[in-house]
Amino acid sequence: MSDQPHPNDVSQEQAEEAVRTLLRWAGEDPAREGLLDTPKRVVKAYRDWFSGYASDPADYLRRTFKEVAGYDEMVVLRDIEFESHCEHHMAPIIGRAHVGYLPTNRVVGISKLARVVDGFARRFQVQEKLTAEIAQCIQETLQPAGVAVVIDASHECMTTRGVHKRGVSMITSQMLGTFRDDARTRAEFLQFIGIHGGSR
Numbered sequence: 009m010s011d012q013p014h015p016n017d018v019s020q021e022q023a024e025e026a027v028r029t030l031l032r033w034a035g036e037d038p039a040r041e042g043l044l045d046t047p048k049r050v051v052k053a054y055r056d057w058f059s060g061y062a063s064d065p066a067d068y069l070r071r072t073f074k075e076v077a078g079y080d081e082m083v084v085l086r087d088i089e090f091e092s093h094c095e096h097h098m099a100p101i102i103g104r105a106h107v108g109y110l111p112t113n114r115v116v117g118i119s120k121l122a123r124v125v126d127g128f129a130r131r132f133q134v135q136e137k138l139t140a141e142i143a144q145c146i147q148e149t150l151q152p153a154g155v156a157v158v159i160d161a162s163h164e165c166m167t168t169r170g171v172h173k174r175g176v177s178m179i180t181s182q183m184l185g186t187f188r189d190d191a192r193t194r195a196e197f198l199q200f201i202g203i204h205g206g207s208r
C-alpha cells in the first residue's frame with residue numbers, strides 16, 4: 009500500500025541550513041535582514057505540507073459505526089479539497105478528490121475519508137499514486153464491497169513552469185470491487201460527483 013516513511017535523521021538545523029544553501033544558490037544573501045527567519049519559516053511550512061509522513065492514514069478508519077442497520081447503499085464524499093506536492097519538482101498539486109464506497113456492515117465517520125486524502129496528499133506524490141493509495145487504504149481497512157476515488161487536480165509544475173499551460177487539470181480514477189466490476193454502480197458514482205457524459 010503506502011510507502012513506509014523513511015526514518016528521519018535530519019535535524020531542524022540541517023533542514024534550515026539546506027534552505028540557506030538554496031537562497032545562496034539563487035543569488036541571495038541569507039544574512040539579509042528580511043531573510044533571517046526564512047529558513048525557520050520554510051521548515052515550518054514543510055512540516056505542514058509533508059505532515060503525511062507522520063501518520064498512517066489507515067488509523068483514521070479504525071473507528072467505525074455499526075448502528076446503520078438497513079443502509080447498504082453508496083456513500084460519497086465529493087469535492088474534498090487538498091494540497092499536495094509533486095515528487096518530480098516539489099511543486100504544488102492543488103485539487104479535489106471524490107471518494108465513494110459501498111459499506112458492507114460498517115460505516116466510517118465521513119471526516120475520516122477527508123483525513124485519509126490529506127494523509128496521502130501531504131507527501132511527495134504523483135497523482136496516479138495518490139489516487140491508488142487512497143482507494144487501497146479504504147479497501148484494505150474497511151473492506152467494503154467497493155471503493156471509488158476520482159481526483160481532479162492542477163499541477164503547478166506545468167502551470168507556473170515548464171510547459172506553462174494554465175487551466176489544465178488532470179483527472180485520475182481508481183475503481184475497486186463493485187465499482188470496477190459493475191458499470192451501473194460506477195455510473196451512479198460518476199453521476200453523484202457530477203461527471204457524466206464528460207460535463208460537470
Ligand SMILES: Nc1nc2c(ncn2[C@@H]2O[C@H](COP(=O)(O)OP(=O)(O)OP(=O)(O)O)[C@@H](O)[C@H]2O)c(=O)[nH]1
Nearest residue numbers: 094095096097133134135136163165166169170171
Ligand atoms: N503522470 C504524472 N506525471 C506528472 C505528475 N506530476 C508531474 N508530472 C510530470 O512528470 C514529468 C517529469 O518529466 P521530466 O522530463 O523528467 O522533467 P522536466 O524536464 O521538468 O519536464 P517538463 O515538466 O516537461 O519541463 C513531467 O512531464 C511532468 O508534467 C503526476 O502526478 N503524474
Ligand SMILES: [Zn+2]
Nearest residue numbers: 094096097165
Ligand atoms: Zn511536477
